[in-house]
Amino acid sequence: MKLTLKIWRQKNATSKGAFMTYKMDDVAPEMSFLEMLDALNKKLVEGSNEPVAFDHDCREGICGSCGMYINGHPHGPVPAVTTCLLSMRYFKDGDTVWIEPWRAKPFPVIKDLIVDRSAFDKIQSAGGFISINTGAAPEANSIVVPRKDSDNAFDSAVCIGCGACVAACKNASAMLFVSAKISQFALLPQGRVEAKERVRAMVDKMDELGFGNCSNTGACEAECPKQIKITNIARLNREFYKAF
């Protein structure tokens, strides 16, 4: 199929960016979205033009590297997939596809579609851990966790840290991201010990880094490729109130 791509190009963090238009003549429906961009880049490089820079690695939807706005949706129009697993069979011959980087103040553009998400790492190192030294752990089965709690903790823990929730939110809020980690640990007895310190430290860091607050529009949940639920945010709020 033939596609027209409108891609945001930006040399570096300080330069001004703009949309550029590229024509693709031979896109196969079996391709993934990133393979389609690979094909574009091959053409660009062979013609001595600079290829489009984008983050990607595992290409199976688990590392969280990839992420771009595609036709107004983080990771594109199909729910519950990352960009790398988005199949081109969802596009039609003649389509125009708009491709942009995440747009959020705490995620400055580095180049083209690549943004700096180190703010997420900073939030995690503020408190996203259980303080236990290697070698100090008790026998694993001495910690008994009801299966339901453990399953719920798992459902929160599957966040891949891609940043789609922040990009989707009109407030650039990181509440879904933060609440996923808070919930995982809040649901497990291992995490209760430091629950208060953790939630305060992570929320403080989130605010300090310029992420906005949650105003319950639910865009984050709708766009999350891992279907992290907004109920995590409710739990985050409860944990936060309890921490004072």
Place this chain on the structure above:
Amino acid sequence: MGTLNSKIPDGPLSQKWTKYKASVKLVNPANKKKLEIIVIGTGLSGAGAASALGELGYSVKNFCYQDSPRRAHSVAAQGGINAAKNYQNDGDSIYRLFYDMIKGGDYRAREANVYRAAEVSNQVIDHYTALGVPFARDYGGTLDTRSFGGVQVSRTFYAKGQTGQQCLLGCYSSLNRQIKKGSVVMYPRREMLDLVIIDGKARGIIARNLITGEIERHSAHAVVLATGGYGTIYYMSTLAVNSNASAAWKAHKKGAFFANPSFLQIHPTCVPQLNQFQSKLTLMSESLRNDGRIWVPKVKGDKRPSNSIPEDERDYYLERRYPAFGNLVPRDVASRAAKERCDAGYGVGETGLAVNLDFRDSIKKQGKKAIENKYGNLFDMYKTITGIDPYEEPMMIYPAGHYTMGGLWVNYELMTTVKGLYAIGESNFSDHGANRLGASSLMQAAGDGYFILPNTISNYLADEIRVAKISTDRPEFEETEKAATWRLEKLISINGKQTASSFHKRLGKIMWDYCGMIRNEEGLKKALTLISDLKTEFWSDLKVTGTIKEMNPELEKAGRVADYIEFASLLVTDALERRESCGAHFREEFQTPDGEAQRNDEEFAYVAAWEYAGEDNPHILHKEELKFEEVEMKVRSYK
């Protein structure tokens, strides 16, 4: 370089590690802070080591090429992590786990290391659980396990089909705690370009900042490589597309021997290639073989839809050939059996390069809900990629390059042949012999990082406490940086016509065709010629856009492919030299009359450790004889 000294402690196998720890030299807590350690990689082994070393008080610098340590490819491991807990009361023990690994590795792994890996496996599970890793649990609240290929006990701990992700995020959380404390400084988006050696010891690295393109010097008292495997040498594999062997290869060229490079595992259950632009082959966890039955039609070229082929016209070839293990035979056996059926014309799908993995019977027996609970995310992923619903139709699968048992040669302390340079996790060679059993890679990587290296590295660092912070103004840093920069400039200056990826693709095809699941002398020799021709073409027709001093993914790729082309020759040479079939290394000339691998213990019960002898000279082979004191070398049979 002298002869190999594996430094295996004396005494009975089960006492070696205890004895070693009791007698190892220690570093005084006050001195630890003054000692700097560089760790390259943030997967289960790298992030584990960085956190554990930070907890001990060392000053750690941790590097990764991704934008965050949470992206390391351990994240993609699906099925599980083994431990000898014997929670199922099914006769498991440290000894049995050790034995299964030795046997599964086809008697080409080092006994002492394997026993130790089994020994620390239980601590790994304890530690992850304490870190809040949400492993699957039984209704009573205790941890659940499942079985995995190649064994007859249930010892695999799991978190749905995302065990690697959950374990990695556990490591990432412990790493974050140390980052907050300041004991670990994180350097993301950095690529190691070379190793700096001063007076015969690893003392630092040259790295490139992947955002600015700046070349950086980092010094330390010791360097730890936790850089993973080299499965992407096949271009398409189950690995993350940016995974590479460059750090290990650079270390090799600086004196670290490379062991058993030809031992590459081909994973039997992957989504087959669907189009010519495809960039990777997605793994479908081996755990699926617990409930899925593998089959092809009994009639050659039967192109009917799989669901309309009646029961008596289906050939469950694994159950037929290996009644004792059935669909749970080890990976190498399952992979070759699939290739054999497809080559013989029984493959399914449009290309005929696929076999069925069918859940019909399990869904009938256990219900859809039970299957969904176990494999839901894998089924979803399969459907996302292929558009086919595996609850309704069988999955189509085919083998793909996956894990590399080979790696940098290390002694019992996980030190390479370069003093002060360590290799842990998949980047070393020591624990999986010629074939890795499922769910033992997470186990080994975590064990190496959290529990083994932090104990062995003090034996070296105890003698380094008088060495002050190493200046990066030393001429050795200067020279290494100059050489690294020169190479990058050279890659850009070729200004030919072909992209790095297109060379990578061609290299991958050579490797897959001649050094993949089945190898023979003629093919391997042909591969050597083809690789050498490709190398010439690469250095005369490569096209890299942009400059060094900026973010430049094309340049990154070019450097990695250049290293892979060099490494490929060594890999093929190793495969050629090993005139036997063992584990994943199947030489056509050496098979039993019924087509099973034929080992040659008389001549090849050794680790092939290759020494780099310069650009224009052949590698020098050193042999570490494998002595089996505890187990008897037997024919590995799963029949």
